[in-house]
């Protein structure tokens with residue numbers, strides 16, 4: 208699903224009005240009807256006191272139109288208008304007049320702090336103060352209003368955007384932003400919904416298809432793409448009946464050291480669980496028993512070093528190298544890393560200590576095959592690209608690095624973002640239970656596995672990130688966030704592939720691989 212900027216969404220509104228030959232107010236009415244239907248489904252005629260706060264732009268116009276529908280359906284609605292300027296939008300004004308058709312009360316105008324109404328925890332708040340038109344921080348008594356609304360316990364639903372939140376630009380830390388419990392957002396989610404500084408303001412969110420001009424949407428170059436279940440379904444490559452293990456590639460993991468053989472086991476295990484035809488683990492000599500007894504499906508080749516990998520003699524032709532988990536950064540391991548990377552001619556996966564080594568030896572970056580995939584967490588990323596001021600500069604710097612070095616970066620986080628040149632692919636799966644040791648080793652193994660199976664590097668990265676998160680989501684239904692551990696996530700990879708194509712009634716049946 209495309210993620211568009213606030214400006215593109217405004218253009219899409221205009222294009223819709225022109226192509227569908229409707230007025231902007233017709234579009235607003237369509238939007239308000241769609242939101243009302245969803246509210247009505249949930250509230251089901253409940254006598255809950257509804258308080259709707261409307262700005263004076265089109266977001267406020269939406270709020271007024273929603274209020275009208277609710278009043279017509281018997282809800283107990285009180286409407287407040289933030290009377291901060293005389294520049295009321297034409298569609299706001301139309302709906303301001305129309306609300307009089309269904310109630311004898313004019314909306315209450317708010318102009319200062321003293322006007323704020325009392326709000327009880329039982330109230331249901333609808334926030335239609337600002338949407339995508341916000342272009343500066345909210346200040347004065349309007350900021351106080353947002354702070355006040357945040358301080359009350361009532362349930363809050365935001366229309367299109369939590370008021371005060373920018374769709375795709377950075378905030379200052381003290382900006383007033385409404386903390387919603389749920390957000391109905393229009394046509395596409397906004398980039399800010401997925402970034403750590405701002406993602407929490409939406410609460411849960413739902414994208415409503417408001418029927419904007421399909422031609423505009425098709426042609427628009429998105430600022431990012433959301434990898435949804437549908438997108439992941441399209442990435443999946445089913446297997447041919449007359450195929451054999453040689454068709455599904457060979458992964459060579461270069462992972463593990465004394466005390467960290469678990470990283471190697473998790474990485475190689477995930478590569479097997481995600482479908483690689485063969486997996487060979489290149490390991491320090493002392494790790495052989497651990498690997499062979501943990502993973503009977505995985506072959507091993509020992510390095511000369513007993514506790515660390517100290518050398519590299521390519522044991523397998525045409526394997527996909529997955530290098531870094533648990534290898535440490537000792538000098539001889541760095542030399543073996545450098546040799547292994549240099550000898551590869553097709554894309555590889557570099558994770559964990561492999562990224563630390565690259566950061567310490569930037570001269571090695573030029574030896575990485577084009578379109579290789581690096582999977583840094585933020586600590587590792589900072590060592591590669593330097594510090595950033597906010598999530599937007601983080602993404603810009605990651606794009607620069609990706610373009611300059613012809614590599615794909617998988618920026619791990621609550622919403623992992625895969626950066627390939629100027630393309631940004633935001634993941635939609637995963638949960639906080641996945642913030643656990645070894646989770647990243649599993650991810651790098653999955654990516655290498657799909658690379659080996661012939662997926663192109665960008666697809667392998669984005670698809671693996673999706674499946675990794677989906678495996679964690681499925682596993683958490685049995686183990687809770689707290690009970691998740693990396694090996695469990697790995698055991699749910701097969702279930703997450705099945706779940707891609709299950710209908711909702713079958714979704715509960717997911718079982719782990721043993």
Ligand SMILES: NC(=O)C1=CN([C@@H]2O[C@H](COP(=O)(O)OP(=O)(O)OC[C@H]3O[C@@H](n4cnc5c(N)ncnc54)[C@H](O)[C@@H]3O)[C@@H](O)[C@H]2O)[C@@H](O)CC1
Nearest residue numbers: 220231235264265266337338339340341342343344345367
């Ligand atoms: N025809 C359309 O354009 C449609 C617009 N829609 C709604 O319209 C919204 C966008 O509407 P608008 O562009 O009118 O903008 P908003 O309603 O988000 O903001 C209103 C106005 O507030 C002013 N403003 C910006 N920042 C401010 C601040 N910090 N303090 C005080 N005033 C500030 C700006 O002049 C802006 O035009 C969307 O989020 C959506 O809810 C939907 O109804 C769909 C159709």
Ligand SMILES: [K+]
Nearest residue numbers: 334337368370
């Ligand atoms: K809003």
